[in-house]
Amino acid sequence: MTTQLAVDAVAVTKAFGSVRAVDDITIQVAPGEVYGVLGPNGAGKTTFLRMLFGLIRPDAGTLRVFDRSWDSDGIGVLDGVAGFIEAPGFYPYLTGRQHLEGLALLDGGARPGLVEEVLDVVDLTDRADRKVGGYSYGMRQRLGVAASLLREPRLLVLDEPANGLDPAGIRDMRALVKRLAASGLTVLLSSHNMDEVEEICDNVTIMNRGTVAFHGSIADLRAMAPDPGHLLDTTDNGRAREIGAAHLGVQVEATEPDRESLTVVGPQPAVAAYVADLVRAGIQLKAFTPTRTPLESLFFMLTAQESAKEAAA
Numbered sequence: 001m002t003t004q005l006a007v008d009a010v011a012v013t014k015a016f017g018s019v020r021a022v023d024d025i026t027i028q029v030a031p032g033e034v035y036g037v038l039g040p041n042g043a044g045k046t047t048f049l050r051m052l053f054g055l056i057r058p059d060a061g062t063l064r065v066f067d068r069s070w071d072s073d074g075i076g077v078l079d080g081v082a083g084f085i086e087a088p089g090f091y092p093y094l095t096g097r098q099h100l101e102g103l104a105l106l107d108g109g110a111r112p113g114l115v116e117e118v119l120d121v122v123d124l125t126d127r128a129d130r131k132v133g134g135y136s137y138g139m140r141q142r143l144g145v146a147a148s149l150l151r152e153p154r155l156l157v158l159d160e161p162a163n164g165l166d167p168a169g170i171r172d173m174r175a176l177v178k179r180l181a182a183s184g185l186t187v188l189l190s191s192h193n194m195d196e197v198e199e200i201c202d203n204v205t206i207m208n209r210g211t212v213a214f215h216g217s218i219a220d221l222r223a224m225a226p227d228p229g230h231l232l233d234t235t236d237n238g239r240a241r242e243i244g245a246a247h248l249g250v251q252v253e254a255t256e257p258d259r260e261s262l263t264v265v266g267p268q269p270a271v272a273a274y275v276a277d278l279v280r281a282g283i284q285l286k287a288f289t290p291t292r293t294p295l296e297s298l299f300f301m302l303t304a305q306e307s308a309k310e311a312a313a
């Protein structure tokens with residue numbers, strides 16, 4: 001028995017003039033999973049999602065959603081699919097509830113109680129009768145998700161849902177996506193934040209300049225991640241470097257460009273042993289802070305190398 005894929009995009013390409021925004025991308029999303037499309041600005045994430053929603057057509061490749069394609073099924077592709085590209089738009093003078101009731105009417109009417117249900121899911125019940133003009137950005141994003149849920153979708157597509165949110169808004173949005181995923185909904189989301197994708201996704205495609213830089217599970221990604229790095233400043237950085245040179249498993253170097261502090265890279269136990277040796281040698285730590293997380297470093301490595309090559313050229 002074959003499982004019908006929620007999204008089955010094979011060798012999809014889209015160019016705008018000389019820019020290949022999406023270049024031979026294959027993305028397959030199984031039902032029930034949370035799939036992340038991760039990449040820096042301009043990687044092609046939104047272009048891919050716009051093709052999925054039929055807003056633009058691919059130049060090449062095939063794109064099927066629950067086994068339907070734009071060519072053979074037209075708008076039927078979007079049966080069971082909901083979401084938004086970039087930020088959802090609302091009328092500031094209408095309340096959250098009025099928006100949802102209006103949208104439900106436009107969509108042919110919602111079953112009784114559904115508006116209340118989706119308001120509850122996105123945690124907006126208390127604010128439902130306030131005008132959207134007074135909503136925070138995070139509340140508007142959540143209202144956008146509520147509007148999508150009115151269609152009772154099987155697949156929810158979100159384009160950088162946490163973009164522009166403050167830390168509390170980011171936390172709430174991630175919690176919401178996790179709740180939706182736990183309810184069995186398939187979620188495809190784009191992001192440029194590695195932590196976000198690690199926290200909420202099962203599988204990920206990392207895009208860079210239209211192409212796939214990595215494709216696989218979050219566990220595979222973690223296995224590829226480099227050792228964590230720390231910025232270290234001590235009362236005697238010269239001696240700290242010498243002690244580092246004698247320590248197997250850690251790399252201690254002057255931090256570029258000013259070389260005033262040290263960068264320590266290595267697996268956590270080796271770094272802890274090195275720091276303990278510094279203390280034993282009477283060297284005091286003035287600063288010891290993590291630089292990028294291992295996954296952030298990996299994301300940077302996967303996506304920055306090509307950009308750096310182009311900049312150099």
Ligand SMILES: Nc1ncnc2c1ncn2[C@@H]1O[C@H](COP(=O)(O)OP(=O)(O)OP(=O)(O)O)[C@@H](O)[C@H]1O
Pocket residue numbers: 016019020021039040041042043044045046047048192
């Ligand atoms: N309608 C368009 N016309 C011309 N170029 C476009 C168009 N849409 C996208 N592009 C270009 O295609 C590339 C990919 O853009 P896209 O918006 O898909 O990236 P993204 O990964 O979503 O980035 P961001 O995180 O900034 O939204 C960029 O170089 C962009 O300038």
